[in-house]
Amino acid sequence: MSSHNYLPHIDGLRAIAVLSVFMFHLNFNIFSGGFVGVDVFFVISGYLITGGIYKELLAGRFSLQAFYQRRIKRILPAYFTMVIVVLILSALLYPFMQLKTVAGTAAMSSVFLANIRFAVKESNYFAADVHEDPLLNLWSLGVEEQFYLVIPLLFLLLWRFMPSWFKPAMWLMFILSIVSCLLVMYFGQPKSAFYFPHLRAWEFLAGSILAVAGTAAAKQNLKANVLSVLGLLLVAVPVFTYTQETLFPGVAALPVVLGTVLVLHYGVNGGVAGQILKSAPFIFIGRISYSLYLWHWPVIVFWRYVRFNEILPIDNIGIILASFMLAILSWHFVEMEFRFRVASASYTYYLYTLAGSVIVGAFATFIVFTNGAKNYFNKEANSMIRDSGTLSRFADTQLWVVNNDTEFTYAQLTGLDKNLLIPIGDQTAEKSFLIWGDSHAVSLLPGIDSLARVNNKGGYLLNRQTGISNDRIKYYKHVTQWLQEQQNIEQVFLIQRWSVRLESESQRQFMVNFCNNLKNLGLKTTIFQNVPEFSVDPIVFQARVKILNSFGDFRNSPMVDTTTYKKLTQPYGKLFKKLAKDAAFKILPTDHVFLKNGMYHAMNNEGELLYYDTHHLSPEGSRLLIKSLSDKVF
Structure with missing residues (x-):
């Protein structure tokens, strides 16, 4: 598997993942388990990242610097653009308590630790108060970014000093991660398993194991057809049957992860599943899936805020159209510009990252330490808010x-x-x-x-x-x-x-x-x-x-x-x-x-x-x- 070979069925799979999450966030009851779309993204990320690293290691040309440059160009421009816009809108629209909450998430996201913030706060992903944070969706990107920071270095060290352990180590890490996840889920704090990267790593590693398995892409035959369709079903059934009460990730995540692995391997050369995933609408949505994932949640939160949580069907149509419009703009003018058109010396990518991190971090930290910028934004409205009126x-x-x-x-x-x-x-x-x-x-x-x-x-x-x-x-x-x-x-x-x-x-x-x-x-x-x-x-x-x-x-x-x-x-x-x-x-x-x-x-x-x-x-x-x-x- 090559990081440079385009695999259209993966874009189709991304489309299913992002639409599942989007429809779940719109509270469409039929997509009650749509949150599993994030797990599909995790497996895809593990597969693509590890496949690219493995090919370059085999060719003797893997470079950590080049890897991180590609990740910076792929992820951070759209990421920081969205966070900055959300911070500005929050400063204009929110009273100080809500602005302080958003700024706290933004500050942690500036160093890619949004998931840790929610884990430490013991935030329930499905709780109503958490759903008022327009940066909530950054928790999953925090998990991904932490994987990207650690795994390449670990793989490089294994390849150089313990090459015979390269593949067995992946299995060992997979087993340790999934066992730890299950122990925490059923005997500890389930919220920790939702947010902490080491308890989610097994999902990425499932994709990694497939990427280095050494098996050729499955040929189109009855077996491949059946298994790719089975994979789609293993993803689709949880999307439509899981609920907020489902104990997740844990055992409940296994069908989704297995289904994604089956589709990645057996859907590459067509068949029923491959034809669906390679259709033009799925490929288009897959290509803008990153920007759509970034923007759909802030659009939902701000729309509900302005509408005082009274959402009608026409509002959902507006949310969908606005999200897709912003996603297309972000994909075309931000993602594509920085990924393929902006050519710079290698060190400038790190400067871009540092600049984005500093701008977001400084603005967010200022808001947090001034109690939601209470005396800087919306001063008259903030003065109306007093402490709890309960009798003492x-x-x-x-x-x-x-x-x-x-x-x-x-x-x-x-x-x-x-x-x-x-x-x-x-x-x-x-x-x-x-x-x-x-x-x-x-x-x-x-x-x-x-x-x-x-x-x-x-x-x-x-x-x-x-x-x-x-x-x-x-x-x-x-x-x-x-x-x-x-x-x-x-x-x-x-x-x-x-x-x-x-x-x-x-x-x-x-x-x-x-x-x-x-x-x-x-x-x-x-x-x-x-x-x-x-x-x-x-x-x-x-x-x-x-x-x-x-x-x-x-x-x-x-x-x-x-x-x-x-x-x-x-x-x-x-x-x-x-x-x-x-x-x-x-x-x-x-x-x-x-x-x-x-x-x-x-x-x-x-x-x-x-x-x-x-x-x-x-x-x-x-x-x-x-x-x-x-x-x-x-």
Whole structure:
């Protein structure tokens, strides 16, 4: 295999890889496993790079300097162009917190360590917050660049000093890498296996082993036809069947890697798979695949940002067209210019690399160390963003949310410890109710306290984090035992973020048992539904609107549709319906006051914030909700 012989079926394979990733990032459900396209790229890279090195080693003309020059010309011009454009756009469009995040990724990408940044941060590749970073896709290029830096030198040393070990060493590294990957996946931290190069190296090395295997390109016959089609299927099936819940890479990556190897070897001389891959559309997309991979993700992120995550089919068409347009421009005017038309002395390529790295690194580092350039870009919008609006004190007592307090003793309950049981409502009335929950209970305190005072009711807030969880059984037993001894308490308010607290079957069963215990104590139990949740912090949203309004008119309130809210409550919906049929339980709605014209809003008509983050009510929102339920709460 030669680094200079053009193999059109590889461009076709690149097209499949990049389109799979692109469609996955567009959230097309049918491409639920499209993220495996990156693994196809890894195998192709290992095959092409190792094949070129091996041929030059055999001819006695391999040069590390020439190798790195080719990699610089191939990768870095388009790479740094995209990063610089993204940094500039982020500075113009983002509030300081988001800009600081992007700059942190850019700084690490300037030294080709974006993957390490995400690994150290223990970032879940599929998490929503990570998907707001327009440079997220650089993690895979970080892995590739680290492979390119290490493998050529290692191969050269093996060839010079241990030539008989050249091929066996590849197998040894392949085995060590895949075993390490599997151990980390199933007995360690799966996120590490996703990002760290040594745990992904086996995918590159699968291509490397094929490249030096010494087998001629497969002739076109029935066997080659069948195996090339099988290879395509081994890639395609995961693209359409894997999901974000698939434990990956690990064992799940094996079919993709094997399938890519089969297509690389058996698809070269045609057959059904070869004819598909060598068709004009696939070859064209394959040729621009690098630039398309670079640009598609920033386009998606910025488009969603400007559209406030409300993406319609027409938006997806726009994203696709814009991505392809930028990819073609990048391929023609950047990739091709530097790769084939720019002729310079060898040392200038390293100067280009150093210049790009310094420019990106310096600008990004400046942004990080000035707290997102808070006082340099979008100053007015940044001034609107304050710290979390969560309550920290109530009735002169520090709330548990400050230090995330969880532990308490039965003796503290019986002694009516004022730091554990905070008086709520009318201070002169008998304590007749207990508020029990997580941070959602804290966010409803202003409303419940106001209504309790109006109704001459008094009660307690259990001032501890008491979310539904099996590891909280001891504390639940403390409280139920204490309630059994209280003569005046007749009502318990359960207020939690049920979308998280009741997402598993074990949590729901815990809730059933707990509610039965309260019922057996003869207590009335009032459960507040989950409030609607938003994808954007309302305060950050206001800052975003302020920034974007300088480019045009944008709406000024975060919204979420009723379908999304139904999905949020669906996991525990049956449980709440069952409880509502029992007279001992009352399920109170929490969404109605935020609903207007079929959408839930995080601000009222006067522009007041009803939420202080994506899922906690502000004091104004709390009072509005409780006032609307005034005849149902007590």
